[in-house]
Ligand SMILES: CC(C)(COP(=O)(O)OP(=O)(O)OC[C@H]1O[C@@H](n2cnc3c(N)ncnc32)[C@H](O)[C@@H]1O)[C@@H](O)C(=O)NCCC(=O)NCCS
């Protein structure tokens with residue numbers, strides 16, 4: 629049995645990764661969603677709560693990690709962020725292995741990984757898809773989210789590989805600055821192209 633083609637899906641904050649990942653899923657491609665795994669392990673009863681509470685006292689409660697509180701502690705403090713990543717990232721890697729065992733028979737799978745370039749994950753995927761939209765659209769989407777401030781947005785951007793560099797390093801770019809229908813058509817075209825290349 630051949631191994632599934634691993635598609636690494638990434639993009640900067642608000643570029644439409646989750647939306648495009650759902651499109652892949654709708655068209656039959658299993659998706660490993662790194663952010664979703666993190667949220668579940670950080671949620672109520674989640675397996676990372678004890679370690680996070682020990683490293684960041686009072687950052688968790690009955691509903692799990694207090695995301696705003698923890699975000700304020702780590703976004704802006706590189707050492708604190710590294711400590712959090714050292715707890716979270718190995719646990720995500722273990723979940724990814726479980727996912728690959730479960731979907732070992734699929735022709736292709738998507739790894740939806742926000743920090744694909746930043747954390748070196750690009751080396752372990754077969755092809756890289758970057759979602760991208762004009763900066764002004766990205767800004768409008770992100771600033772429209774509850775709890776987001778200009779300062780937080782600027783800081784998160786500064787932690788992420790710039791969009792222009794992501795685009796250059798991508799094997800395929802999916803434009804999300806167009807209608808959802810146009811983006812979905814680009815996704816189905818790409819699935820067909822990747823299937824044909826196998
Ligand atoms: C600090 C936390 C609790 C804040 O949660 P919150 O819901 O406020 O933000 P959210 O997770 O939606 O992230 C907002 C934006 O920041 C980006 N971001 C998150 N973590 C990081 C990071 N370690 N480095 C750079 N960007 C990051 C996300 O990709 C997203 O674009 C959370 O981001 C977290 O646990 N981060 C560490 C784990 C991690 O690296 N996750 C991302 C990849 S799996």
Ligand SMILES: Nc1ncnc2c1ncn2[C@@H]1O[C@H](COP(=O)(O)OP(=O)(O)OP(=O)(O)O)[C@@H](O)[C@H]1O
Pocket residue numbers: 639640641642643644645646647648742769803804805806807808809811
């Ligand atoms: N053509 C399009 N493609 C994708 N998303 C679109 C498009 N047009 C509008 N949108 C909207 O833009 C938003 C993109 O948000 P989404 O959560 O997918 O981004 P994200 O990159 O996963 O964000 P983050 O990195 O912050 O987690 C959604 O509300 C989506 O409906």
